[in-house]
Amino acid sequence: MDTHPLLEVADLRLAYRTSRGPVRAVDGVGFDLRRGEAMVVLGESGCGKSSLAKALLRLLPRNVEGLTGQVRLAGEDVLALPEERFRAEVRWVRIALVMQAAMNALNPVVRVGEQVAEPLRVHRGWSRARAMEQAARTFELVGVAGDFLQRYPFELSGGMRQRVVLAMALVTEPEVVILDEPTSALDVLTQAGIMNVLKRIKAELGTSFILITHDVATSSELADRVALMYAGQFVEVADAAEFFAHPAHPYARLLMGSVPRLHQAERPVHIPGQPPSLLAPPAGCRFAPRCPQRFGRCDQDPEVFTLAARHQVRCWLHADGEGP
Ligand SMILES: Nc1ncnc2c1ncn2[C@@H]1O[C@H](COP(=O)(O)OP(=O)(O)OP(=O)(O)O)[C@@H](O)[C@H]1O
Numbered sequence: 001m002d003t004h005p006l007l008e009v010a011d012l013r014l015a016y017r018t019s020r021g022p023v024r025a026v027d028g029v030g031f032d033l034r035r036g037e038a039m040v041v042l043g044e045s046g047c048g049k050s051s052l053a054k055a056l057l058r059l060l061p062r063n064v065e066g067l068t069g070q071v072r073l074a075g076e077d078v079l080a081l082p083e084e085r086f087r088a089e090v091r092w093v094r095i096a097l098v099m100q101a102a103m104n105a106l107n108p109v110v111r112v113g114e115q116v117a118e119p120l121r122v123h124r125g126w127s128r129a130r131a132m133e134q135a136a137r138t139f140e141l142v143g144v145a146g147d148f149l150q151r152y153p154f155e156l157s158g159g160m161r162q163r164v165v166l167a168m169a170l171v172t173e174p175e176v177v178i179l180d181e182p183t184s185a186l187d188v189l190t191q192a193g194i195m196n197v198l199k200r201i202k203a204e205l206g207t208s209f210i211l212i213t214h215d216v217a218t219s220s221e222l223a224d225r226v227a228l229m230y231a232g233q234f235v236e237v238a239d240a241a242e243f244f245a246h247p248a249h250p251y252a253r254l255l256m257g258s259v260p261r262l263h264q265a266e267r268p269v270h271i272p273g274q275p276p277s278l279l280a281p282p283a284g285c286r287f288a289p290r291c292p293q294r295f296g297r298c299d300q301d302p303e304v305f306t307l308a309a310r311h312q313v314r315c316w317l318h319a320d321g322e323g324p
Helices: 049-056 083-089 112-124 128-141 146-150 158-170 188-205 240-245 250-257
Strands: 005-016 023-034 038-042 064-073 095-098 176-180 208-213 225-230 233-239 305-308 311-313
Touching (some): 005 049, 023 049, 023 064, 023 208, 023 225, 049 095, 049 208, 095 158, 112 146, 112 158, 128 146, 128 158, 128 188, 158 176, 158 188, 188 208, 225 240, 233 240, 233 250
Parallel strands (some): 038 208, 038 225
Antiparallel strands (some): 005 023, 005 064
């Protein structure tokens, strides 16, 4: 694996304008991702995961104000590119996104082969024949038989439609593929099939993945890295093995305790309380109101502490000499 970061995100922020004030959905997010690496972004519903994904592709609704920060792709700040260049060179070409519920958004009256070939025709200007050949190769890659190219979405199962959507994202051979809850609508066996496809693509093509999910269990197999998001911020980022074995943030520890395990009699732990509103997040640590380990200093906004190489945590418990 290349150890230079392919994607470096720093201090990414965005807010939605609403009649009740700005909703700060992404509030100072930073991370890096290497070539061939998969990062799982974990977090409860509403913490800003989809907003982060859309920000990376600059695919945001009109009521977004102040998208700021840096998104460096192989060293170039693509957030600063003019929209035309971003559209021609980055979006769907070098970074692709499989949106939440995309498999339900396939065009019902167009054969799936044509839909998978379309990004090549639009973004690369390829002929239909050449694009269809590449679509067929991509179908093979995601484990869909070639004769499915001629089918309509309604003729496919949910798992097959999800593979088609994945093929649509992969057909231009992007360096980074972001998947927003790619398996949440599927049954467990079908989910496992999709995760295996992702693993194979990662190994064969060296594609980097950002996988957004609230499902700790299915994501753990693919993840090299884990980012835990809470109320618009990353509260912990670490190598997956380290994160699962030694979660450092109290929220991560509670969450790990709340993952049902097959061979363990432990009952899932419910984390009492609600995430704060992103309209007016509390001053200081945003998790403090729900945190069993909170102490005096949590009234102040926590700094990000580095525990080991590539392991950061946003929590005062990790400031030297601090703690309850
Ligand atoms: N267009 C919008 N206008 C105003 N607020 C929005 C808009 N889109 C999202 N939000 C708000 O921004 C916050 C983050 O939403 P986002 O969809 O990014 O979260 P999420 O973690 O992906 O949640 P989910 O898993 O439920 O999709 C939420 O409070 C949501 O209500």
